[in-house]
Amino acid sequence: MTSVATPAVTPSAGLASQANDALSQPAISLADIARAHDVRFLLATFVDMTGKPCAKLVPVEAADELESGAMGFAGYAAGLIGQKPQDADLIAVPDLSSFTPVPFVKEGLALIHCDPHVNGRPWPYAPRVILKNALARLDRKGMQAKVGAEVEYFLVKKNDDGTLSTADDKDDSPRPCYDARGVTRMYEHLTSISDAMNSLGWGNYANDHEDAAGQFEQNFNYADALTTADRVVSLRYILNILAEQRGMTATFMPKPFTDRTGTGLHFHLSLWSGADALFPAGDGKADDGGRGLGLSRLAYSFIGGILEHAPALQAFLAPTVNSYKRTGATTSSSGATWSPRKASFGGNDRTHMIRVPDNKRIELRSGDGSANPYLAIATAIAAGLDGVEKSIDPGLPSGPGESKPDAHFLPATLLHAVEALRKDPVILASLSGDPEIGAYYATAKEEEFLSWHNQVSDWEIRTYLTSI
Missing domain, CATH: 3.10.20.70 (Glutamine synthetase, N-terminal domain)
Known part of the structure; x- marks a missing residue:
């Protein structure tokens, strides 16, 4: 984080x-x-x-x-x-x-x-092509997107009975976030990843223990949207291979442990026109309306578009059955889930779907580790651009830990997200401009949900075997 x-x-x-x-x-x-x-x-x-x-x-x-x-x-x-x-x-x-x-x-x-x-x-179905098409649409309006990504992951090992445990046996605290000892025990792994990123010119600037036992995050500098998406894919590959070489598994699964915080993939988004940052207020761009975040009217409309289309966006930001074990969690061993449940925005407050840490960018926090970065960024840009084109007003920001009563609830399951996608023509058509591609994706995700739903789980055996 x-x-x-x-x-x-x-x-x-x-x-x-x-x-x-x-x-x-x-x-x-x-x-x-x-x-x-x-x-x-x-x-x-x-x-x-x-x-x-x-x-x-x-x-x-x-x-x-x-x-x-x-x-x-x-x-x-x-x-x-x-x-x-x-x-x-x-x-x-x-x-x-x-x-x-x-x-x-x-x-x-x-x-x-x-x-x-x-x-x-x-x-047009290829994710990198989809993002390039979204960026071309943005470019035709004289704008470019720059993106930073926060890549979180767990380091785990699979036990003989098939269960998972943290790769570091001593990493068992209920509140291990930023723990210096946990970082030191994983020194060789973390520094090898840091050295790799820096050798590529990515500008690694922080490596930390995240909120859950076994969970880490390694950050690199922002870049243009396509470069950042490429780097997320490359980093996942590098993390997987280097972890395997040390007898561990690096997983981006959103919720590998029921009682621990899940894994996010947060995106920091900003729009530019050449060297001109478009999100800060000033030079006639201000329309703060008492909101106090120092953003331009374009930035607020971009936020408004994302919030308006948030339920459908979750089909791309949280694209697996397991994703909704993270967003639906009510607590964790650390006392916080760090995953939003409603489409809200606010200032420097990590409880919202959209956090505004300063007036140059917004942080989109509802994505998780299973998100395809190309599709997540492309659809978020499409939603934000719709807000700009329609001058959608997101209203006043929510206070710390609060959300407005009329804010959209985020989908409860992958099936709910698919239903929201099918009802949202803007996001359905955001994949290379073709709603048939969105429909293809929605059908595949519905089948994924039903495949999981058709499996009998241990929970069902425990709950129903002798209940009647």
Whole structure:
């Protein structure tokens, strides 16, 4: 729950740009970039709608084939990405600016994010394509989005009986947040992740023990929206692999333990026009109306849009059955859940769905660790932009720990979130501008809920076996 640093004006350049500068060439191939970083193999990566990373391991000798669009995937086999077995291949088209060497994972290895194409066109169901389409819509209005992300996770081990426990046996306090001893015991893991992020130029600035036993968070600087989404996917991969190398499992499951705080994925959002930050009031942009947060009228309308569409947004911000064990929790061993139950906004107050820590950004706090960052950011931007276009007034901010009586309740289950999505034409059409893609996603999530619902649980056996 570290507070992400206020955005600066200029994001750092990508590694591909750095390589171009270093080699003094106007254009550079993927193979050249790879060899400049002593990379022998490339993970050509994209994610499906669930956020699962899909990849092929490509030797640098075949980098030109990858770059020219010769690397095909059977989309239906890859996962939830809008394809059937009979459909044409997804072609992974690499984005050279996303080149990410990961020698700390394997010597000579790099990851590169790709945009799936079908028949020569970007595939509209692909999450990275969806976010790029959302950003293009924003750009047509003369605006850009910058985003910071707070990546939380648990370090666990699976016991012989199938149960989970914390990887650190001594990490058993009911209130371990910021505990210096817990951080020190995980020193090798945390510092290896920090070193990895800093070697990539991400600007890691904090690593802390989170609210639950076994839970950690490692923060990096904000960037443009697409870069941040790529980095969340890359960091999850890095965390998983480096934890496995130490005999642990890094999990982003929202609620792996019933009695502990869940895992969030909080986004810090701001809109810009070139070097001009659009959220702070001033220069004729003020319309505070006694709200006291120092935001522009555009910022308040953006907030209003997110709050208006909050129930449908949760299908993307909290996209699993397990997500609603987190948002529905009433308490935890630490005494707080840190997960909002209503669509409210306020100042520097972590009980709200939208926290306003300063006048340059808002923090969206209802997302959890299972969220696909591309879809979460894309749909949040669509909701906020709808608020801007319609000049939606969010009203006065709620006080500490309070919410307005008419504020939307967030969905109680994944099925409720799916129902809200189906009733919200703005969010349903926010995936590449096509409501059919939203409907496809909604159906898949309904099936996920029903698959879980059809399983008989231990709770049912304990509650109903001899109740009558």
